[in-house]
Amino acid sequence: MARARQERAEITRQAILDGAAAAFDQCGFEGTSLSDVVKHAGVTKGALYFHFPSKEALARTLMDEQFQVSEGVPAIENPGLQTVIDLTHQMxxxxxxxxxxxxxxxxxxxFGSFTHPDPTPYDTWIDTCRDCLTPxxxxxxxxxxxxxxxxxxxxVGAFTGIQVTSHVRTRRDDLHTRVTDLWNFLLPTLVPxxxxxxxxxxxxxxxxPEPPTD
Structure with a gap:
């Protein structure tokens, strides 16, 4: 019974994160209310507060989701420049x-630019790149x-600017092309x-495979 309750609780938690992601993706932090999250997630406010005490706690959890992209890097035997190239395409x-x-x-x-300036996510990516590029x-x-x-x-700064520009101009349809451009321009400067x-x-x-677009 305890295991079944834990599984149900985890299913609810994931539904809340999915609903919050949909709401924040559409409207950002200031434009999203907890009522919006509840509506998108299909849960009660009580369930939401059981897992997340505030909107900011929910946002912080989603901000950490990006680091799933790099979670396999420590297991790579010989990380290097190609690792960083691949990470930019994974992101x-x-x-x-x-x-x-x-x-x-x-x-x-x-958060990092306007609301509550916090360099931590950027610093984390910079450290990941440095740990690959040093060897x-x-x-x-x-x-x-x-x-x-x-x-x-x-x-890290270049990728951030590229993805924002791609989002504004093409809804990121050209993002892989723009990331490839970045490396085509940089590699002759970086590599003997x-x-x-x-x-x-x-x-x-x-x-x-990417899902089809309408």
């Missing part, structure tokens, strides 16, 4: 196909004179000529 794919990631990124931009530089895949911390900061053919600006991962 692009998530933004196009996963409402939770879209909502989380929208909330990160709102890449040690292997000779990145010019030794480049500052890897500064490069990681640049990449004799190592350049090792890297693929379009990424090396098989991403799941």
């Amino acid at each position: 692009a794919h998530g933004l196009r196909t996963d409402v939770r990631i879209r909502a989380g990124i929208r909330l990160v931009i709102e 890449a530089q040690e292997r000779g895949d990145i010019h030794p004179a480049l500052d890897v911390q500064a490069l990681s900061t640049l990449l 000529p004799h190592r350049r053919s090792l890297f693929h600006p379009t990424g090396t991962l098989q991403l799941s």
